[in-house]
Amino acid sequence: MIIAVEGCAHGELDKIYESVERLSRQRNVKVDLLICCGDFQAVRNERDLQCMAVPDKFKDMCTFYKYYSGEVKAPMLTLFVGGNHEASNYLQELAYGGWVAPNIYYLGYAGVVNIGGIRIGGMSGLFKSHDYHKGHFEFPPYTGATMRSAYHIRSLEVFRLKQLQGNIDIFVSHEWPRGVYNYGDTREVLHWKPFFRNEMANNTLGCQAGEILIHELKPKHWFSAHLHCRFTATVQHNEHQTTHFLALDKCLPKRRFLEIIDIPHDLSKNLDLCYDPHWLAILKSTNSLLNIRHNTQYMPGPNASSSERWNFQPTDEELQTVMQIFDNDFRIPLNFTQTAKPFQPLPYRDYNRGTSQPKAQLNPQTSAFCEKLGVSDPLELLIGKSVVLEPVTNPDEIDLEDDESDFPQEGETKAPEKSEDGSDLFFLDTNPGKPQRSKMSLPTPTTEVWEEPQQKANEDTIQSTSVPNDEVATVAVVADTPKDDGEDQQPVVKKLKRRNLELYTEPEEET
Numbered sequence: 241m242i243i244a245v246e247g248c249a250h251g252e253l254d255k256i257y258e259s260v261e262r263l264s265r266q267r268n269v270k271v272d273l274l275i276c277c278g279d280f281q282a283v284r285n286e287r288d289l290q291c292m293a294v295p296d297k298f299k300d301m302c303t304f305y306k307y308y309s310g311e312v313k314a315p316m317l318t319l320f321v322g323g324n325h326e327a328s329n330y331l332q333e334l335a336y337g338g339w340v341a342p343n344i345y346y347l348g349y350a351g352v353v354n355i356g357g358i359r360i361g362g363m364s365g366l367f368k369s370h371d372y373h374k375g376h377f378e379f380p381p382y383t384g385a386t387m388r389s390a391y392h393i394r395s396l397e398v399f400r401l402k403q404l405q406g407n408i409d410i411f412v413s414h415e416w417p418r419g420v421y422n423y424g425d426t427r428e429v430l431h432w433k434p435f436f437r438n439e440m441a442n443n444t445l446g447c448q449a450g451e452i453l454i455h456e457l458k459p460k461h462w463f464s465a466h467l468h469c470r471f472t473a474t475v476q477h478n479e480h481q482t483t484h485f486l487a488l489d490k491c492l493p494k495r496r497f498l499e500i501i502d503i504p505h506d507l508s509k510n511l512d513l514c515y516d517p518h519w520l521a522i523l524k525s526t527n528s529l530l531n532i533r534h535n536t537q538y539m540p541g542p543n544a545s546s547s548e549r550w551n552f553q554p555t556d557e558e559l560q561t562v563m564q565i566f567d568n569d570f571r572i573p574l575n576f577t578q579t580a581k582p583f584q585p586l587p588y589r590d591y592n593r594g595t596s597q598p599k600a601q602l603n604p605q606t607s608a609f610c611e612k613l614g615v616s617d618p619l620e621l622l623i624g625k626s627v628v629l630e631p632v633t634n635p636d637e638i639d640l641e642d643d644e645s646d647f648p649q650e651g652e653t654k655a656p657e658k659s660e661d662g663s664d665l666f667f668l669d670t671n672p673g674k675p676q677r678s679k680m681s682l683p684t685p686t687t688e689v690w691e692e693p694q695q696k697a698n699e700d701t702i703q704s705t706s707v708p709n710d711e712v713a714t715v716a717v718v719a720d721t722p723k724d725d726g727e728d729q730q731p732v733v734k735k736l737k738r739r740n741l742e743l744y745t746e747p748e749e750e751t
């Protein structure tokens with residue numbers, strides 16, 4: 241099975257699918273599955289955008305809404321986990337996973353699926369120790385604090401994943417597992433991200449939950465993003481089990497954000513997306529551990545003085561029950577439903593102005609899944625059933641709020657969507673003030689399957705721009721347009737400030 245892996249999506253679905261298409265043509269292969277490693281930004285409309293924990297200057301509608309509305313369809317099955325830049329209100333509707341648009345499937349807080357016999361697990365979010373043992377207590381409209389904690393990893397999901405038995409072919413997380421850089425060429429990371437030196441030296445870079453899981457689950461492949469650089473590592477667990485780790489960049493011109501791998505699958509099976517029976521059995525047996533409160537709750541462990549169950553590896557009986565419930569048919573139903581009105585583009589509209597967060601909304605996909613398996617929807621426990629709205633099925637009925645205040649004021653004209661020569665403009669978030677658009681078009685991806693990163697290290701271009709952050713990094717910069725004198729260009733070392741510090745870090749949160 242040909243799988244394309246992409247780092248942080250940041251809402252650039254059009255560009256990602258174009259790049260996959262181009263890479264497929266180059267390799268003369270047909271991509272069966274695209275995996276995105278978070279910061280997917282499944283933003284359906286203006287109100288979803290207000291639930292995304294990013295500074296206002298990064299709140300861009302991007303292109304997901306077109307896939308949600310049905311204007312365009314994802315050209316291949318697409319799987320993703322959540323990161324720290326998400327429309328958390330939408331992802332919270334799908335705690336156990338579900339279709340966010342036709343052909344685009346979110347794995348949930350954590351999830352395991354099968355495609356053609358390939359077993360894929362994933363975990364969404366960021367690890368923050370102060371929220372790790374809390375319940376899933378957040379729901380929209382969010383405060384500044386809950387908008388962030390909503391995507392923090394919880395011990396329940398890690399506990400559930402640790403119950404898995406059997407081989408896992410692929411695991412996907414947004415953050416790198418902590419310490420994974422020790423299994424690769426750390427000089428490669430430090431070349432691009434010298435400001436990680438201290439964190440790497442202190443072993444504080446990356447996700448502690450991911451570190452636990454990579455060593456417990458020992459998947460064959462592990463894909464991550466978040467740190468916005470490409471990196472590979474090989475974790476040799478024992479004589480027979482190895483994890484090939486691959487981290488990729490975000491979707492920007494001349495960045496290494498996309499790769500294609502070929503993983504042999506069971507040719508007797510078709511490529512339907514299926515639930516994993518073991519995972520379903522674990523979800524069912526651990527449902528009583530679901531916590532929706534703010535308080536700390538520890539997962540059960542071996543304790544001589546307690547008879548409480550702590551091993552939830554599925555028993556034969558539990559697996560049998562799941563098989564009966566699903567009648568041995570684990571294909572995930574194609575039951576995508578719109579639960580909010582899709583964005584309607586209007587020229588010169590400032591869609592962030594005066595837009596409030598939506599209220600929490602239950603999703604019929606989750607309701608059906610929970611009813612069938614006999615588990616609880618955490619969101620329904622929080623808000624009750626009464627707020628279920630009728631699904632929105634007709635985007636044409638949208639009321640357009642053409643209020644004059646929605647339009648930009650003097651001096652706030654937005655850049656056109658097309659360049660003078662008619663080609664698509666590509667958004668670059670390099671300016672801390674107003675968003676700028678660059679005439680750069682997305683280049684043909686140049687990365688190879690499992691190539692050695694050192695070979696291409698000097699081919700990337702980094703935009704040198706003025707940013708307000710204090711941190712200064714030294715990186716190699718090469719000219720955007722090659723000289724035509726035939727001489728090999730030498731990298732010019734420049735000092736430039738670290739871009740988009742907010743993308744890597746979170747502000748201190750209220751306690």
Ligand SMILES: [Fe+2]
Binds near residue numbers: 325466
């Ligand atoms: Fe991220």
